[in-house]
Amino acid sequence: MKFTDSIRSPRCAFTLLEVMIAVGIFFMATFAILGLISTSLSNARRLQKPLVDASVLASQLSLTNKLVEGTVTGNLGNLLGKDYRDYNYIIDTVEVQTNHLYEVDFIIENAGNRTVLSKVNTFMYRPGSEPGSMDGGNFIKR
Numbered sequence: 001m002k003f004t005d006s007i008r009s010p011r012c013a014f015t016l017l018e019v020m021i022a023v024g025i026f027f028m029a030t031f032a033i034l035g036l037i038s039t040s041l042s043n044a045r046r047l048q049k050p051l052v053d054a055s056v057l058a059s060q061l062s063l064t065n066k067l068v069e070g071t072v073t074g075n076l077g078n079l080l081g082k083d084y085r086d087y088n089y090i091i092d093t094v095e096v097q098t099n100h101l102y103e104v105d106f107i108i109e110n111a112g113n114r115t116v117l118s119k120v121n122t123f124m125y126r127p128g129s130e131p132g133s134m135d136g137g138n139f140i141k142r
Contacts, residue, residue: 054106095132
């Protein structure tokens with residue numbers, strides 16, 4: 001009996017190089033998805049913290065018709081609610097012209113380490129205000 005070599009049929013398999021390339025692509029895609037998830041979670045955490053802006057103080061002060069020179073400090077939680085109790089504010093008012101033009105500095109800082117988080121400087125004209133330091137009047141320092 002003669003044994004004949006059967007014709008070798010081609011095998012259907014992946015080479016080691018093809019498997020390594022597929023694994024590399026898989027890990028790149030996985031790390032890209034994990035990066036997106038990490039970014040989304042940090043953005044969600046950032047939204048949970050209250051946004052602090054000194055323009056809120058400027059809008060509160062703009063409702064008054066009279067300004068008094070001096071410095072006013074306080075806790076922002078008393079004005080805006082308990083979410084803002086970790087922040088302090090400083091309002092510094094100085095008359096810069098004799099016609100009752102005032103320069104007002106609004107500063108919000110972290111209550112723990114006194115880091116300035118927001119600062120706004122504005123000028124306000126309030127002719128109904130009491131005479132200030134430029135007018136020779138007495139002013140109250142708070």
